[in-house]
Amino acid sequence: MSLKINSGDLGKLMPMHLAVDPEGRVYSCGKILAKILGNVSKIDEMFLFQDESCVKYFLSQIFSGNPSAERFLLRINGDPALPLRGQSIKISQNISIINLGFGVHLSSAVQEYNLTSTDFSPSDLAMEFLFLHEANLAVLSELARANTYLEAARNQAQILSITDPLTGLLNRRGFDSEFSAAFERRKIHPFALLHLDLDSFKEVNDLLGHSAGDRILIEVSTILTEEVRAGDKVFRVGGDEFLLLIFTPEPHSEIQKISKRIITKIEAIKLPSILGKVSASIGIAIPDDLQGNCREKLLEFSDKALYKAKSYGQGKFIIWKEAVVL
Template sequence: MSVVSFPELSVDTVAKAIPDMIQLRTVLNTALPFHLMIDQGGGITHAGPSFQKLFPDEQIIGAQFFDLLKVRRPAGITDASGLRAIKGERLILSAPTLDCAKLKAVAIPLGQGALLIDLSLGAGVLDIVSRCNLKNKDFSPADPTVDMIYMMEVQSFVYQQHKTQSQKLQGAKVQAEEKAYTDALTGLANRRALESHMKRLLRRSRGKGFALMQIDLDHFKAVNDTQGHAAGDRVLHETACRLRRQMRASDLVARVGGDEFVIIMSDYGTAETVRVVAERLIDDLRQPFQFGDVACRIGASVGATIVSAGSKRSPEEILATADRALYTSKDKGRGVFHLM
């Protein structure tokens, strides 16, 4: 790295060039707002307004440079003499109170051992700007950091907009998928979701098989005919609630159309377990559906089939078997269970 050489400036030279030290500081505060001056021993004698904003809780003037800042590169610089030895070289500093955010700097000799140190923001610039509440006016008009911050903010804004839009699209996709697999009236899975679930179970290489129950409500048409379709919809919705309460979270409960429901019990246990569950459902659905002063009574017939692990039957064949079992139960007088 090439080293920029700065001539030693005597106090007399500075005094002749800029008669009033106050004027010098005013010029430096405008041109180099992040600068500071240190004396021969490293004590800070002056600091630009923007530098002071980096350390709002510190008494800057009179403080030791190395109490506020650490020189990371070049390594091994721990006092003012070390800074004087590398005058004109690029420095990388960190400030513990700024979570060790990196600052770039250069040390310029002023004479009599004093140094002018000009700093600029490095990595983590946006965090420092936000934390220290820095504004455009806190930077020199010639400082490219302002343009860099603007570009970073634009980039961040575009990223956030893209992220927000992606989240909206993902949310809309999830909602659309849920809607596509959900029965609108009852909130249960629909036929599409049922078939998808069956295919997953049939693909399981280490599955334990499953039981499928098809449920048809008895005397539901009478509710529609005597109480109206609104009452019928309420019965369907309450039926869905009762079925969900009776089944495990791992079981799928679906409405496949009209007053027909299907339940898939994965890892069902035994055929006797399926019978016990089916009869429990039948008993529950025999209980009156009370809506205000109106009590609706229905029943349920259940047909079931058991699918063994590794079965080659298709979802359509399984549903057809359960449907035949259902009609057998209806032929037996309704309100009964039949396993096929």
């Protein structure tokens, strides 16, 4: 028993087929291939071959009946970036049927050639695969968006974890990280460590309340931020305690000028007459004065210098190891 089917019906059933003879002439072409390739009548006009001998070899293989030659890859003439996977079957001495598919390039082909579900056979799962592909892209897009949101939230949480909520300055945790990095680079980028403490600040809180105390702390943080230079760092590490990293090639001379300006600006903060004025004491430690390689010692020296400054009265600053009030 033999089966007969006309080319029109074959095109509906197999929209990516070609029926060719041993000379490469095309007798039947599926509607998708016709849409892509246009009105061409020979196989070497449709696909890329290195030369005429390659065309002849390809045709000889699909008419040979050799199972190993039944599967192949073709590239469209004019669109080599879109490969087509193919399979052939010899149905007579003069006709072989080639059926092609887009494989993993289905999505690209649909977009490039404006293909719709009506172009494919109803039994073809191409559109279902395309739907799954688009669904996967949508899911991946949502995952990427969620990851971006989570990363932003993580970064924000990280920033908040090192930020003083009242003044917006870096906190103790932020100082630890910055100080460690600065100490490692001290030979290349010299710096001074300033430990500032407001004098008699407890009286302000006791007499005026914590809201007034908070206002003063905010003003002090603003003064410190304005008086230091780009690249310097200011930290609030306690109630009325501040630490500063001042980067300068000549720490001993520069730090005195900066400390004087800071103390003068803080003393200018207006308070009710019953309290007089706000003042600050500053203890300073410079790595050049440190013997050894211990950053904790530098912190200890700045702390000792601060208490020494306070012992001389309010509004003073001391550089550790120097015996006189500066």
